[in-house]
Amino acid sequence: NAGVMQNPRHLVRRRGQEARLRCSPMKGHSHVYWYRQLPEEGLKFMVYLQKENIIDESGMPKERFSAEFPKEGPSILRIQQVVRGDSAAYFCASSPDRGLNQPQHFGDGTRLSIL
Amino acid sequence: AQKITQTQPGMFVQEKEAVTLDCTYDTSDPSYGLFWYKQPSSGEMIFLIYQGSYDQQNATEGRYSLNFQKARKSANLVISASQLGDSAMYFCAMREGSYNFNKFYFGSGTKLNVKP
Numbered sequence: 001n002a003g004v005m006q007n008p009r010h011l012v013r014r015r016g017q018e019a020r021l022r023c024s025p026m027k028g029h030s031h032v033y034w035y036r037q038l039p040e041e042g043l044k045f046m047v048y049l050q051k052e053n054i055i056d057e058s059g060m061p062k063e064r065f066s067a068e069f070p071k072e073g074p075s076i077l078r079i080q081q082v083v084r085g086d087s088a089a090y091f092c093a094s095s096p097d098r099g100l101n102q103p104q105h106f107g108d109g110t111r112l113s114i115l
Numbered sequence: 116a117q118k119i120t121q122t123q124p125g126m127f128v129q130e131k132e133a134v135t136l137d138c139t140y141d142t143s144d145p146s147y148g149l150f151w152y153k154q155p156s157s158g159e160m161i162f163l164i165y166q167g168s169y170d171q172q173n174a175t176e177g178r179y180s181l182n183f184q185k186a187r188k189s190a191n192l193v194i195s196a197s198q199l200g201d202s203a204m205y206f207c208a209m210r211e212g213s214y215n216f217n218k219f220y221f222g223s224g225t226k227l228n229v230k231p
Contacts, residue, residue, distance in 0.1 A: 033218070042119070042206055042221035043160075056217040091160060093219075100148045100212045101167055104219060106160035 002027065004094050005074075006107035013082050014115045021077040021110045025094030032075045033104055034067060037089040049075060079112075087114045117141065119207050121222035128197045129230050135182070136192040136225045138207030146212025149190040150219065151181070154204040163205075166190055168212070194227075202229045 005024040013019050025032050030051055035043040045059040049069035060067065064082075069075040079086055089111050093104035120139045128134040140149065151163040166174045166181045174181040182191040194201055204226050208219040 035219075035221075040223075042121075042223045043208075043219070044221070045218035048217040059218065089158065093160075098216065100146060100210060100216075101165055103150055103162040103165060105162065106152075108157075108159045111158070 004029075004092055004105055004107035006090075006092050006110050008110060009108060010111045010113070012113045012115060015083055016081050019079040019082050019086070019112055021079075021090050021092075021112070022074045023077070023092030023094075023107060024074040025092075026096075026105055029094035029096050029105070031095045031098060032069050033093040033095075034075075034077050035091045035093065037091060037109070039088075043091060046077075082112075082114050084114050087112055117222075118220035119209055119222035121207055121225050123225045124223075125226045125228070127228050127230060128194075130199060131196055133193060133195045134197055134227065136194070136205050136207075136227065138190045138192065138222060140188050140190060140207075140209050142188075142209065142211055144211040144213045148210045148212070149181070149183070150208040150210070151179070151190075151192045152206045152208060152221075153201075154206060154224070156203070160206075164192070197229045199229050199231060202227060 032049045034046040037043045047060050047067045048056040064080045066078045089109045091109045093106045095102045147168045149166045153161045164176045164179045166183050178195045180193045204224045206224045207222045
């Protein structure tokens, strides 16, 4: 059973370009979470999605960032007009349900570097 | 206030010895879950152990155990018989049962180095 798949593993963009990060949850998991990790820091929650719905985007910056989880295909985190401060590791996690004791299973992350 | 506090940025331990990584948390929710994750230098996040706020016994998973002291709001991770492969960052995380249910709050992590 494949784990959470994120791609690309590394992404380099120039300031002003768009970054698209993809996440395929574990088989059978319908809950997807995105987190951002700055160097030497813990993970910070960004957004929680279920199929075709954004449930909680309280951690998402108001501008330039968007996320989707379509009926078919992976979840996408999109960053428009990237700036140097967007450089970070972005992790996707999934879970089969929202049980309190349910761990979130993480992908290997996408390391985004902005030139 | 920080939801999760890990006060040890770095720790050293001799191979085969036990080590305790500290974690304190802050919540007014009576129902919550505490998790520990390991992040090796390769970067992935590996789930280690879970403790629920209503669990009567401390959680154990192989060489990992959780020293849960509810009154002190602490959930320290104990790794017994350390191995070289245990060298990594360790993150404590919390999920609240009633409020902000969708997100995990993570601490800033502890970098563990196991010496041969």
